[in-house]
Amino acid sequence: MSNLRLIWRKSLNALMLTLTGVAALTVVTVLFLILGYLLYNGGKSLDWAFFTQLPKGEGEDGGGVANAIVGSLKLLAIAGAIGLPVGLLAGVYLAEFGGKTFSFITRYTTDLLNGAPSIVIGLFAYSLAVVPVKHFSALAGGLALAVMVVPITVRSTEEFLRAIPNSLREGAMALGASKWKTIATVVVPAASGGIITGMLLALARVAGETAPLLFTALNNQYWAPGLGQPTASLPVVIYNYAISPYDDWHRQAWAAGLVLLALVLLANIGCRLVINRRGVRSV
Amino acid sequence: MRKTLITLALMLGLAATSGAQTMLNAAGATFPAPIYQKWFETYHTAHSNVQVNYQALGSGAGIAQLTNGTVDFGASDMPLTDDQISKMKSKVLHFPTVLGAVVPTYNVPGVSGDLNFSQKALAGIFLGHITKWNDPEIAKANPGVKLPADDIVVVHRSDGSGTSFIWTDFLSKVSPEWKSSVGAASSVNWPVGLGGKGSDGVTGLIKQTPDSIGYVELIYALQNKVPYGAVQNAAGKFLKADLAGVSAAAAGAAKDMPADFRVSITDAPGAGAYPISSFTWLLIPAQWQDASKRDAVKAFLTWMLADGQGFNESLSYAKLPAAVVTKEKQQIAQIQ
Amino acid sequence: MSTAATTMERAAPPESGPRALIYRLRHGDEVAHIVTLIFAATILLVTSMMVYELWVQSALTRTKFGWEFFWTRTWDPVFENFGAAPFIYGTLVTSVLSLMIAVPLGLAAAIFLAELAPRKISDTLAFLIDLLAAVPSVIYGLLGIFVVIPLMRTTIGPALKATLGFLPIFKGPNYGVGFLTASIVLAIMIVPYIISVSREVLLTVPRDQREAALGLGATRWESTWKVVVPWARPGVMGSVFLALARALGETMAVTMVIGNTPQIATSLFSSGYTIAAAIANEFAEATGPMHQSALMELGLVLFLITFILNGLARLLIIATERGGGRPS
Numbered sequence: 001m002s003n004l005r006l007i008w009r010k011s012l013n014a015l016m017l018t019l020t021g022v023a024a025l026t027v028v029t030v031l032f033l034i035l036g037y038l039l040y041n042g043g044k045s046l047d048w049a050f051f052t053q054l055p056k057g058e059g060e061d062g063g064g065v066a067n068a069i070v071g072s073l074k075l076l077a078i079a080g081a082i083g084l085p086v087g088l089l090a091g092v093y094l095a096e097f098g099g100k101t102f103s104f105i106t107r108y109t110t111d112l113l114n115g116a117p118s119i120v121i122g123l124f125a126y127s128l129a130v131v132p133v134k135h136f137s138a139l140a141g142g143l144a145l146a147v148m149v150v151p152i153t154v155r156s157t158e159e160f161l162r163a164i165p166n167s168l169r170e171g172a173m174a175l176g177a178s179k180w181k182t183i184a185t186v187v188v189p190a191a192s193g194g195i196i197t198g199m200l201l202a203l204a205r206v207a208g209e210t211a212p213l214l215f216t217a218l219n220n221q222y223w224a225p226g227l228g229q230p231t232a233s234l235p236v237v238i239y240n241y242a243i244s245p246y247d248d249w250h251r252q253a254w255a256a257g258l259v260l261l262a263l264v265l266l267a268n269i270g271c272r273l274v275i276n277r278r279g280v281r282s283v
Numbered sequence: 284m285r286k287t288l289i290t291l292a293l294m295l296g297l298a299a300t301s302g303a304q305t306m307l308n309a310a311g312a313t314f315p316a317p318i319y320q321k322w323f324e325t326y327h328t329a330h331s332n333v334q335v336n337y338q339a340l341g342s343g344a345g346i347a348q349l350t351n352g353t354v355d356f357g358a359s360d361m362p363l364t365d366d367q368i369s370k371m372k373s374k375v376l377h378f379p380t381v382l383g384a385v386v387p388t389y390n391v392p393g394v395s396g397d398l399n400f401s402q403k404a405l406a407g408i409f410l411g412h413i414t415k416w417n418d419p420e421i422a423k424a425n426p427g428v429k430l431p432a433d434d435i436v437v438v439h440r441s442d443g444s445g446t447s448f449i450w451t452d453f454l455s456k457v458s459p460e461w462k463s464s465v466g467a468a469s470s471v472n473w474p475v476g477l478g479g480k481g482s483d484g485v486t487g488l489i490k491q492t493p494d495s496i497g498y499v500e501l502i503y504a505l506q507n508k509v510p511y512g513a514v515q516n517a518a519g520k521f522l523k524a525d526l527a528g529v530s531a532a533a534a535g536a537a538k539d540m541p542a543d544f545r546v547s548i549t550d551a552p553g554a555g556a557y558p559i560s561s562f563t564w565l566l567i568p569a570q571w572q573d574a575s576k577r578d579a580v581k582a583f584l585t586w587m588l589a590d591g592q593g594f595n596e597s598l599s600y601a602k603l604p605a606a607v608v609t610k611e612k613q614q615i616a617q618i619q
Numbered sequence: 620m621s622t623a624a625t626t627m628e629r630a631a632p633p634e635s636g637p638r639a640l641i642y643r644l645r646h647g648d649e650v651a652h653i654v655t656l657i658f659a660a661t662i663l664l665v666t667s668m669m670v671y672e673l674w675v676q677s678a679l680t681r682t683k684f685g686w687e688f689f690w691t692r693t694w695d696p697v698f699e700n701f702g703a704a705p706f707i708y709g710t711l712v713t714s715v716l717s718l719m720i721a722v723p724l725g726l727a728a729a730i731f732l733a734e735l736a737p738r739k740i741s742d743t744l745a746f747l748i749d750l751l752a753a754v755p756s757v758i759y760g761l762l763g764i765f766v767v768i769p770l771m772r773t774t775i776g777p778a779l780k781a782t783l784g785f786l787p788i789f790k791g792p793n794y795g796v797g798f799l800t801a802s803i804v805l806a807i808m809i810v811p812y813i814i815s816v817s818r819e820v821l822l823t824v825p826r827d828q829r830e831a832a833l834g835l836g837a838t839r840w841e842s843t844w845k846v847v848v849p850w851a852r853p854g855v856m857g858s859v860f861l862a863l864a865r866a867l868g869e870t871m872a873v874t875m876v877i878g879n880t881p882q883i884a885t886s887l888f889s890s891g892y893t894i895a896a897a898i899a900n901e902f903a904e905a906t907g908p909m910h911q912s913a914l915m916e917l918g919l920v921l922f923l924i925t926f927i928l929n930g931l932a933r934l935l936i937i938a939t940e941r942g943g944g945r946p947s
Contacts, residue, residue, distance in 0.1 A: 012840060013838035013839055016840045017840055020730045021735065023723075023728040027725075027748055027810055028747055037766060057317065058317040089655045090658045090661070093656055096655075097652050097656065108933065115868070115925050115926075116925060119898050119921075120673070120921060120922045121669070123676075123898065123915065134353050147665060154659075180648050183651070207755070208758070210755070214902075218308075219338055221336055221337070229306060238757050238758070242760065242875065243484045261758055264753055310903075343905075370907070442900055466697050468696070470904070471695070476880065477880055477890045480874075491768070492795065
């Protein structure tokens with residue numbers, strides 16, 4: 001009887017362990033399927049026109065997504081200009097200065113903001129930056145993205161600053177540097193590799209966001225100079241093209257998706273190799 | 284305080300955009316989107332300093348954004364209701380632009396030809412009373428056509444749509460039950476069906492979903508080569524949408540066009556009238572702060588009523604009746 | 620100032636008291652402290668402003684409908700009768716279903732990566748799975764429309780109907796779009812979060828726990844399932860809550876595949892709506908302040924739900940990292 005039980009336990013063991021392997025394999029396969037589909041469907045449509053031309057009207061074939069690519073870059077620039085300094089300095093505060101209760105509350109709130117649905121952030125940016133000036137604009141879109149950049153940057157900055165051993169700080173102070181000087185000239189530069197990669201990851205994350213842009217930056221068939229006009233962006237264009245009935249737009253959606261995914265994944269791969277498993281979680 | 288700061292920051296940003304370019308932002312109906320985009324593109328080629336960014340978000344969005352003041356002008360397949368007019372900050376002028384038709388499109392396996400739909404059939408399908416393709420009400424209008432015994436998949440607009448208004452306006456006129464239980468508006472509580480975003484979303488769903496039926500503007504059905512059916516008109520005839528039928532529907536209204544151009548021409552009388560026709564309007568504010576924008580709009584409207592109309596038929600929209608055009612030209616003067 | 624005096628002064632900053640304050644002020648520490656504090660405070664400010672804006676903008680429908688908003692099933696912009704029930708239903712159904720798919724899959728994969736795979740393979744696979752988390756949601760939506768929906772219509776749907784078609788959740792026509800499709804797409808999106816966090820949490824379980832179990836004669840699986848996983852249970856639960864919060868707020872991928880019909884239906888093949896999808900589709904065209912207020916209220920509800928879930932998730936993860944759960 002006990003022999004039977006042992007056999008049962010051993011078979012269960014083998015079965016379950018195999019299943020876990022299958023699960024891991026399945027998940028990784030899905031990743032490669034996604035890449036494969038985009039490479040195949042999108043790769044066919046990448047050509048010079050795609051990158052340099054403006055979109056054509058409904059139902060007309062041809063045209064490109066040049067304004068969407070530029071628009072996305074502009075939105076990222078705005079989001080970075082607003083969000084990254086806030087994230088950096090807040091991270092410095094939490095790592096170097098923070099009092100116990102206030103830090104806890106801030107950290108908690110940062111995590112909550114991180115998990116906030118992006119559509120709700122879009123609503124917020126709409127009431128704050130579109131309604132008062134009666135204008136959809138790249139600035140409003142950039143603001144919405146900045147709100148998303150901040151929590152990610154805060155967390156990664158704080159983690160990398162904490163990772164710097166105290167001996168470095170104490171050494172600098174022993175040499176007579178004040179606290180802020182220590183931070184500015186010793187600690188932050190020491191952690192700069194990690195901090196910068198954290199920032200790039202934050203930007204890569206918001207580069208793919210669509211929902212917050214739907215009613216802030218809206219969309220545009222032309223070039224949108226400056227910050228005050230609605231602008232096209234890659235995610236919004238992909239969305240509009242994907243749900244349309246036009247085959248040519250579907251083709252372009254795949255290609256734009258490939259471009260977006262390539263940018264995001266390359267940034268992620270690069271950053272994570274630098275960070276080398278330490279620190280920033282993907283969540 | 285916060286609003287002042289934001290306005291300041293935004294003005295700085297906006298300062299970067301000043302230049303010789305006059306940029307107008309408009310949003311609204313998907314029904315005329317193909318021809319509007321053609322017009323704006325053609326106009327821009329001829330007048331490179333005027334750029335109109337038209338986003339086809341749906342008539343509902345056009346009206347809402349115009350009410351909020353976040354776009355320069357709007358476009359809608361339904362005339363503003365009195366309630367909507369009262370919510371506008373200043374007077375809004377209706378400019379009819381084209382005439383179009385809304386058609387029932389479908390994707391029925393095995394049926395390649397045209398189906399006829401009686402008024403009762405359409406109302407019944409969209410009310411959810413008629414659930415199978417081989418229902419007698421559909422079958423009797425299509426003798427000799429093999430209809431499958433499949434469930435009908437109804438597709439409608441998920442966004443606020445003037446096309447929906449035209450469709451529900453027609454259904455309200457032909458079905459008292461529809462009128463009392465659902466009503467005519469850009470966004471209704473649909474008894475059945477899937478929602479597609481925009482006319483292109485609906486067409487996309489129909490193409491991908493067997494046994495489906497939906498409603499789109501004629502040009503979407505033609506461009507995407509989806510079959511569309513004939514509809515029974517007030518005189519009892521089954522008519523497939525075409526320019527002649529739409530013009531016939533508008534003929535009566537052209538004579539008695541009210542001063543503010545708000546009319547409905549669905550279920551128009553006359554043997555040759557296509558029953559689901561409609562004008563579509565540009566909603567232009569009467570007062571403008573920005574002189575260059577105002578002049579650009581007036582110039583465009585003048586162009587639209589003359590050269591612009593020449594593009595209509597190639598995209599399967601009917602031209603405006605001459606009497607209407609004359610009246611509109613007079614209305615342009617009201618734009619200050 | 621004499622060099623000796625300055626060196627002495629700098630070499631030993633006073634610890635406390637008024638001279639310390641003066642020291643800090645002179646050397647800019649206090650300024651730095653305040654500046655960074657302000658930036659940290661902006662995060663609190665922004666979050667509070669968000670809740671405030673949503674609260675204020677939803678005042679119309681909150682006062683008109685009160686608590687009834689949560690269980691009214693109609694969403695009628697014409698007669699201005701708004702109820703959140705179909706959206707809450709859709710949001711919950713898709714999220715719960717996606718968890719039911721993703722948690723077993725994710726946990727199993729995490730166990731494999733943490734317990735069984737050699738370190739190098741584990742690290743490489745974990746790296747690749749983290750990349751899945753970086754894929755933008757609109758891309759998932761793209762694949763949802765062109766890959767999952769046809770698959771559902773031609774393969775998965777008929778297969779389910781053939782085998783389990785007697786169950787009420789699998790009755791009804793299969794359009795390809797619907798609750799099940801949205802749940803599958805969501806599951807793929809949230810699986811990387813479950814794997815990533817669970818794996819890290821499993822790796823923190825002390826070696827001696829495993830070895831003790833193995834020493835007592837347990838098989839590898841038994842040691843993992845009955846000792847290691849329960850130890851890491853709080854953290855795993857935390858990862859589940861995180862994934863749930865992500866699924867609840869997901870907008871684009873869902874709205875592209877769910878069918879956009881505000882209805883409560885038992886069949887998983889039927890089309891539905893979620894809170895996030897409704898806001899995305901209807902906001903730009905909210906016809907009138909009541910409609911807009913209703914959408915804002917939906918946004919508020921969603922925000923609060925994710926708030927609570929994220930809060931719980933963080934607490935659970937902290938609990939595991941502090942001491943781990945004891946198998947009961």
